[in-house]
Amino acid sequence: MNNRLLIINGPGLSDLSNYNETGYDDLTLDAVQQKCSETCEGLGLEMDFRQNDNESELLSVLIEDIDNFDALIINPAGHSQASSIGLDMYSTVINKITNQGKPVVEVRIENIFKQGNNKPLQGPESGVGFVGGLGMHSYVLAIKAINKKLSNN
Amino acid sequence: MNIYVINGPNINLLGTRETEIYGKDTLESITKDCQEQAFKDGHDVKFMQSNYEGEIVEWIQNAITEKIDAIVINAAAYTHTSIAIHDALKSYSGYKVELHISNPHLRESFRHVSYISSVVDAVVAGLGPDGYSHVIDLLLDLPIKVN
Numbered sequence: 001m002n003n004r005l006l007i008i009n010g011p012g013l014s015d016l017s018n019y020n021e022t023g024y025d026d027l028t029l030d031a032v033q034q035k036c037s038e039t040c041e042g043l044g045l046e047m048d049f050r051q052n053d054n055e056s057e058l059l060s061v062l063i064e065d066i067d068n069f070d071a072l073i074i075n076p077a078g079h080s081q082a083s084s085i086g087l088d089m090y091s092t093v094i095n096k097i098t099n100q101g102k103p104v105v106e107v108r109i110e111n112i113f114k115q116g117n118n119k120p121l122q123g124p125e126s127g128v129g130f131v132g133g134l135g136m137h138s139y140v141l142a143i144k145a146i147n148k149k150l151s152n153n
Numbered sequence: 154m155n156i157y158v159i160n161g162p163n164i165n166l167l168g169t170r171e172t173e174i175y176g177k178d179t180l181e182s183i184t185k186d187c188q189e190q191a192f193k194d195g196h197d198v199k200f201m202q203s204n205y206e207g208e209i210v211e212w213i214q215n216a217i218t219e220k221i222d223a224i225v226i227n228a229a230a231y232t233h234t235s236i237a238i239h240d241a242l243k244s245y246s247g248y249k250v251e252l253h254i255s256n257p258h259l260r261e262s263f264r265h266v267s268y269i270s271s272v273v274d275a276v277v278a279g280l281g282p283d284g285y286s287h288v289i290d291l292l293l294d295l296p297i298k299v300n
Contacts, residue, residue: 105280113270120258126174126279130256133275134291141287145280148287 002150003044005143006069007036009051010058010077016109027109032136039140043147062093071103071146073139076121091122098127103149105142108132154222154293158187158285159212160202161229167254167282175254178282187289196293206231206238213241223248223292225285232257232267239268247298250288253278 009029016027033049040047048069052058055078066072076090097104106121111133120130129145131138160180163170168179184200191198203209209228216224224245228238232253242249249272256279257264270276277288 111270111273111275113267113276120256123259125259126255128256128259129277129279129284130258131275131277131280133250133273137291137295138275141277141291144287144290145283148283149281 002070002153004046004069005040005048005071005073005146006065007047007049007073007139008058008062009049009075011053011055012077013051013075014053027136032109032139035136036139036143039143043143045143045147045150056089059089059093063096066093066097066100066102069102071150072097073105073107073142073146074121075107075109075139087122094121094123094128098124101153103127103129103146105129105131105146107138107142109135109138154295154297155197155219156191156199156223156225156289156292157212157216157221158184158198158200158225158227158289159209160200160227161209161231162204164202164227164229165204176282183282183285187286191289191293194293198289206235209235210237210241213238213245216247217245221247222297223250223295225250225252225288225292226269226273227252227254228269232269233264235268239272242269242272248292248295249273249275250292251276251278252284252288254282254284255279 013029016029029051036049037047050061052061094104104123104127106128121128129142131142134141164180167175168177180202188198201212209231213224224247226249228235231238251267251269251273257267277284280287
């Protein structure tokens with residue numbers, strides 16, 4: 001079995017109404033989940049889609065549960081506003097996951113580089129992909145990329 | 154839909170240069186993979202590569218006058234240096250996707266700044282050579298934007 005995908009959404013993503021200004025009108029997390037679910041079903045991937053407003057809970061989930069998954073898509077949302085301790089914790093977790101040979105892709109609904117200081121997650125050089133700025137399609141593209149990587153493994 | 158896939162310096166060496174980072178696919182094989190299905194569906198996907206900054210600027214200007222629907226740009230090392238490419242892209246109003254085979258933000262610090270990211274719609278990086286076909290497939294599904 002090599003088809004279990006965890007999609008995890010960070011703080012603030014429960015309410016996407018503040019993304020309207022970036023051109024993604026009426027987008028809801030439910031709609032994103034629905035789209036991801038359809039995409040995964042079409043590709044034969046088993047999906048677990050989660051959202052957590054509490055960053056330390058989110059990291060705990062990742063640390064505890066990743067052994068039950070073959071790949072990770074993460075939208076860390078407000079992580080870049082977090083403390084450097086938080087950033088280190090993300091890097092530690094991402095390193096652990098990529099060390100297991102599991103593909104990781106960071107997704108962003110919006111193009112974070114238009115807003116100035118946002119930085120992508122850090123991790124090992126070849127382990128983490130990035131897709132941002134395509135609205136819910138960011139997730140679709142990430143799922144397809146993960147599927148390709150899993151089928152090549 | 155008409156798409157320009159513009160590639161910058163050293164991308165012509167794909168498949169031979171630092172294959173542990175960029176993979177073993179050549180630009181030719183990537184081009185073939187991306188064009189086959191697109192042509193069948195009646196789309197036009199044109200791949201270009203240049204080691205010269207000015208030529209890349211001219212292709213972007215050409216995309217404006219020719220009303221090309223989308224640009225996928227892997228400006229390679231010019232990503233981190235070229236204000237000229239930034240300016241040209243700013244004038245283009247179709248879909249713009251910045252693409253990188255590796256993830257520049259996880260590499261040397263001189264690759265962490267992109268002059269392109271702020272003037273494109275989307276950034277896709279670190280998905281390997283397959284990134285090209287993933288991005289093109291997605292663009293072909295989008296409604297055509299009037300530009």
